[in-house]
Amino acid sequence: MFNLPRVAAAAVGAFICLSTPFSAQATEASTGPKVTTFELSNGMQGVVIEDHRAPVVTHMVWYKVGAADEPPGQSGIAHFLEHLMFKGTDEIPPGEFSKIIAANGGQDNAFTSLDYTGYFQRIAADRLELVMKMEADRMVDLVLDEESVRTERDVVIEERNSRTDNNPQGRFSEQFNAAVYLNHPYGVPVIGWRHEIEELERQDALDFYKLHYAPDQATLIVAGDVTPDAVQALAEKYYGPLNPSGFVPFQRPVEPPQIAARRVYMSDEKVRQPYFTRAYLVESYVTAEPGEGEAFAVLAEIFGGGFTSRLSRELVQDQKTALGAGAYYRGLARDKTTFNFYGIPVEGVSLDELEAAADAVLTKLAEEGPTEEELERVKMSMISDEVFQQDSQSSMARMYGAALTIGLTVEDVKAWPDRIRAVTAEDVKAAAASLAIEHSVTGQLTGVDVQKAEAAQ
Amino acid sequence: MIRFLSFIVVALALFALPNDRAVAAAEIQEVTTPGGVTFWMVEERAIPILSIQIAFRGGASLERSEEQGLANLLTSTLDEGAGPYDAQAYAARAEEIAARIGFSSDRDTLRVSASMLIERRDETLELLRLALTEPRFDPEPLARVKAQIQSGLKQDEVDPDAMASNAWFSAKFPSDAYGRKASGTPETVEAFTAEDLRGIMPRLINRSDMYVGVVGAISAEEVAPLLDALLGDLPAGPPEGASGAPDAVTMTDRSGIEVIDFDAPQSTVLFGHDGPLRDDPDFIPAFVMNYILGGGGFASRLTVEVREKRGLAYGVYSYLAPLDRSGLYLGGVATANERVSDSIDVIRDEWRRMAEEGVSEEELDRAKRYLTGAYPLRFDSNGKIARFLVGAQLEDLPIDYIETRNELVEAVTVDDIKRVAAKWMDPNQLYFVVVGKPEGLASSSN
Numbered sequence: 001m002f003n004l005p006r007v008a009a010a011a012v013g014a015f016i017c018l019s020t021p022f023s024a025q026a027t028e029a030s031t032g033p034k035v036t037t038f039e040l041s042n043g044m045q046g047v048v049i050e051d052h053r054a055p056v057v058t059h060m061v062w063y064k065v066g067a068a069d070e071p072p073g074q075s076g077i078a079h080f081l082e083h084l085m086f087k088g089t090d091e092i093p094p095g096e097f098s099k100i101i102a103a104n105g106g107q108d109n110a111f112t113s114l115d116y117t118g119y120f121q122r123i124a125a126d127r128l129e130l131v132m133k134m135e136a137d138r139m140v141d142l143v144l145d146e147e148s149v150r151t152e153r154d155v156v157i158e159e160r161n162s163r164t165d166n167n168p169q170g171r172f173s174e175q176f177n178a179a180v181y182l183n184h185p186y187g188v189p190v191i192g193w194r195h196e197i198e199e200l201e202r203q204d205a206l207d208f209y210k211l212h213y214a215p216d217q218a219t220l221i222v223a224g225d226v227t228p229d230a231v232q233a234l235a236e237k238y239y240g241p242l243n244p245s246g247f248v249p250f251q252r253p254v255e256p257p258q259i260a261a262r263r264v265y266m267s268d269e270k271v272r273q274p275y276f277t278r279a280y281l282v283e284s285y286v287t288a289e290p291g292e293g294e295a296f297a298v299l300a301e302i303f304g305g306g307f308t309s310r311l312s313r314e315l316v317q318d319q320k321t322a323l324g325a326g327a328y329y330r331g332l333a334r335d336k337t338t339f340n341f342y343g344i345p346v347e348g349v350s351l352d353e354l355e356a357a358a359d360a361v362l363t364k365l366a367e368e369g370p371t372e373e374e375l376e377r378v379k380m381s382m383i384s385d386e387v388f389q390q391d392s393q394s395s396m397a398r399m400y401g402a403a404l405t406i407g408l409t410v411e412d413v414k415a416w417p418d419r420i421r422a423v424t425a426e427d428v429k430a431a432a433a434s435l436a437i438e439h440s441v442t443g444q445l446t447g448v449d450v451q452k453a454e455a456a457q
Numbered sequence: 458m459i460r461f462l463s464f465i466v467v468a469l470a471l472f473a474l475p476n477d478r479a480v481a482a483a484e485i486q487e488v489t490t491p492g493g494v495t496f497w498m499v500e501e502r503a504i505p506i507l508s509i510q511i512a513f514r515g516g517a518s519l520e521r522s523e524e525q526g527l528a529n530l531l532t533s534t535l536d537e538g539a540g541p542y543d544a545q546a547y548a549a550r551a552e553e554i555a556a557r558i559g560f561s562s563d564r565d566t567l568r569v570s571a572s573m574l575i576e577r578r579d580e581t582l583e584l585l586r587l588a589l590t591e592p593r594f595d596p597e598p599l600a601r602v603k604a605q606i607q608s609g610l611k612q613d614e615v616d617p618d619a620m621a622s623n624a625w626f627s628a629k630f631p632s633d634a635y636g637r638k639a640s641g642t643p644e645t646v647e648a649f650t651a652e653d654l655r656g657i658m659p660r661l662i663n664r665s666d667m668y669v670g671v672v673g674a675i676s677a678e679e680v681a682p683l684l685d686a687l688l689g690d691l692p693a694g695p696p697e698g699a700s701g702a703p704d705a706v707t708m709t710d711r712s713g714i715e716v717i718d719f720d721a722p723q724s725t726v727l728f729g730h731d732g733p734l735r736d737d738p739d740f741i742p743a744f745v746m747n748y749i750l751g752g753g754g755f756a757s758r759l760t761v762e763v764r765e766k767r768g769l770a771y772g773v774y775s776y777l778a779p780l781d782r783s784g785l786y787l788g789g790v791a792t793a794n795e796r797v798s799d800s801i802d803v804i805r806d807e808w809r810r811m812a813e814e815g816v817s818e819e820e821l822d823r824a825k826r827y828l829t830g831a832y833p834l835r836f837d838s839n840g841k842i843a844r845f846l847v848g849a850q851l852e853d854l855p856i857d858y859i860e861t862r863n864e865l866v867e868a869v870t871v872d873d874i875k876r877v878a879a880k881w882m883d884p885n886q887l888y889f890v891v892v893g894k895p896e897g898l899a900s901s902s903n
Contacts, residue, residue: 031655051837052502052503053503053837053838054836055831055833055835056833056834086755095755095761095765097755098754098756099755099756099823101829102754102756102823102826102827102829102831103754103756103823103826103830104826104830105826105827105829105830105831105832105834106827106830106831107754107831107834118835121828122834123831124830124833125835127830133820147764150768151765151766151767151768152768153768153770154767154768154769155764155770155771156771157769157793158723158770158771158791158792158793159771161722161723161793162723162772162791163789165721165722165723166721166722166723166725166791167616167721223839268614272608272611272612272614272615273608273611273612303463306548306550307544307545307548308549308552313545316601317544317545320601323601323605323608324605324606329596344608345653346604347604353545366847375473377549377552377553378552380552380553380555381552381555381659382667384555386572387504387505387506387555387574388555388557388572388804389840390504391504391506391508391572391838391840392838392840393837393838412642412812
């Protein structure tokens with residue numbers, strides 16, 4: 001919910017996970033950290049990721065509820081509640097939660113995504129019990145007063161201003177994303193539509209809280225200088241006594257067959273660099289057949305993952321029609337997700353021209369598949385990512401938290417490198433060929449062309 | 458290499474102040490190689506990777522005014538082809554061996570960052586050596602990167618954060634490199650050639666003011682020859698007659714409010730005045746004071762007053778930014794146009810309250826508990842430790858700083874803070890740049 005910006009230019013930013021915060025990367029059993037799991041009798045899942053390099057711990061609770069689970073007309077309530085969770089409980093006075101963590105040498109924050117809401121603390125390993133006690137307390141005993149709810153709503157409006165309303169890229173991205181889904185709530189912005197945020201009330205937040213916050217709706221992730229036994233014992237002590245809600249998550253509205261390609265155009269005088277972007281509705285790691293999501297992940301790398309990708313080589317370096325171009329796959333989602341690519345034209349090249357050139361690159365890949373050389377290189381790079389990722393305790397914790405909260409298992413995460421290794425050129429070709437324009441939205445964001453505007457007058 | 462559309466902005470702490478138990482297990486060693494390269498190192502065997510950080514003091518401060526943006530162009534093109542590899546082959550080679558090589562520059566330094574799989578260290582460091590000693594600056598990548606930088610400059614013209622930062626720094630440092638935008642101007646960038654890059658390279662990258670930090674699954678004895686091979690071919694010092702960084706620079710006394718008209722619902726505000734340098738004895742007390750004022754998130758006075766009590770902003774903060782040649786005390790907030798003048802009033806009031814009254818014993822106690830307790834969090838990854846090893850050398854800290862730093866924080870008293878606050882904080886000296894359509898606020902700067 002709150003990101004400490006120390007660098008002026010960076011400002012607010014880290015914690016709404018609309019874009020891919022991390023790709024699904026997993027640890028090899030042979031070299032990776034020790035990851036163990038347990039389940040409490042009330043249904044709360046626990047995962048322990050051992051990392052004994054420094055005497056610190058990352059403690060996270062992930063609720064299996066996100067912006068895609070909000071009641072119609074109350075967009076933003078999941079994120080608003082996340083803010084309000086810092087207001088206090090029957091034991092913690094208003095405004096004291098984070099101050100207590102800080103006075104114990106800890107840092108805390110939270111984040112809301114389409115599929116989940118997470119709370120975390122980073123603190124000396126010997127203070128794990130304290131933060132677990134506090135997190136368990138606010139799972140059931142949140143206290144809200146009208147005044148602080150009203151004030152916090154203003155804070156969220158300012159957050160929305162900063163993230164979205166203050167820049168054309170933010171506003172465009174929101175409109176574009178809304179067009180991707182005809183029926184599924186992934187089209188609603190995580191932070192909420194402004195007019196609906198303005199109407200959110202204390203009771204709305206409390207209703208949402210009562211429905212979704214309970215131990216059987218949560219996953220506990222503890223990473224750091226801890227042992228699984230000690231973590232489980234503490235979890236039994238603090239989370240164990242809490243009553244499960246038995247709540248069965250609502251079935252989210254399902255996307256109907258998409259049979260018409262859509263296009264979104266926006267012009268704004270504050271756009272100095274136009275670009276186009278395309279999103280195809282595709283299966284996620286959760287909804288896909290085995291291997292299908294991994295094929296999209298490899299395709300994204302080969303097609304537009306970096307400097308050696310097809311888009312970059314052909315459009316940026318050879319044809320010199322693009323300043324930048326790339327692709328990515330948002331595989332970590334509970335429901336159908338998107339495969340995306342974008343292009344930023346050089347001066348003198350139109351968005352339509354660049355889009356057509358990018359389409360040609362994709363078509364060629366769909367017809368011929370990747371070369372063995374590029375397939376092997378990309379797989380090597382993706383698999384080695386997971387070794388580097390082990391260096392960050394927080395990112396390991398977030399990866400497992402996200403994966404488990406959307407319905408994957410620890411085994412899925414661990415098997416990821418092997419599944420990437422298993423992807424064949426044929427799989428990548430098939431994934432590329434499956435990207436059909438009728439399941440897609442294409443957006444173009446442009447500046448205001450002064451000459452054209454004058455000519456029209 | 459420039460990455461476009463980086464959707465996620467990561468806020469990094471400006472400088473790494475260090476801890477005690479954190480790295481105690483793995484001790485910091487200072488080693489000098491046979492070739493004369495001194496480096497700080499921590500041996501860490503838990504993960505099969507090696508991280509090397511190198512900093513060359515100077516960065517954009519070594520640019521002449523017509524060279525504005527050249528250091529940035531250099532760090533954006535060093536890995537765009539080197540030795541036998543053209544840009545494409547260089548990147549493909551890096552992928553093949555899973556090498557993570559990056560270059561960056563800022564106002565005071567040029568930095569190199571390399572992470573590698575431990576079994577790929579020889580190939581990775583050879584690839585890095587090529588970039589540092591035989592970059593090609595071929596026409597295709599040079600033209601491409603320049604166009605990317607130009608695009609970024611155009612976008613910055615309508616980015617309120619960039620607009621505020623440029624306005625603030627150019628007003629406070631009108632005739633120094635600190636006042637110039639690090640990525641250059643459309644004119645300077647347009648004019649740069651491969652010869653310019655080759656010309657500035659030995660000034661920016663040489664062994665005279667170089668700092669090296671190493672963390673990884675390897676011993677210092679094994680690292681030493683690798684570093685000699687990597688850095689042995691660099692020039693020992695800057696070219697004959699090249700001028701170093703200018704001396705300390707004093708910022709102007711510009712203060713008050715500068716409004717830059719910009720059509721957006723929210724006004725973006727950057728404010729500040731001068732602050733202590735890193736080696737000033739006031740630095741640590743000021744650092745603790747700032748935690749209480751605006752550096753401690755929810756625990757800070759600014760967040761309580763601006764965000765929690767009044768709902769005026771999502772983020773409000775202040776921080777000490779000790780550059781090499783000038784100390785800064787900066788802060789920022791973003792508030793709806795209708796209410797931004799309230800935010801500025803509250804910030805000024807809090808600035809004044811701190812200057813006049815200092816802090817309470819309880820506030821100081823809480824601050825110390827956070828700052829000392831959270832210190833180990835800065836050392837929980839190889840990457841963070843490697844950055845600290847270089848940062849500490851740049852700041853001329855002793856090698857046992859991690860063990861003594863918390864004592865320095867503990868020693869700060871309420872009287873110290875009162876004295877430092879009275880000396881450094883002056884609400885009338887604050888210079889606010891406001892980008893937006895703020896209601897009831899007009900430019901009133903001196």
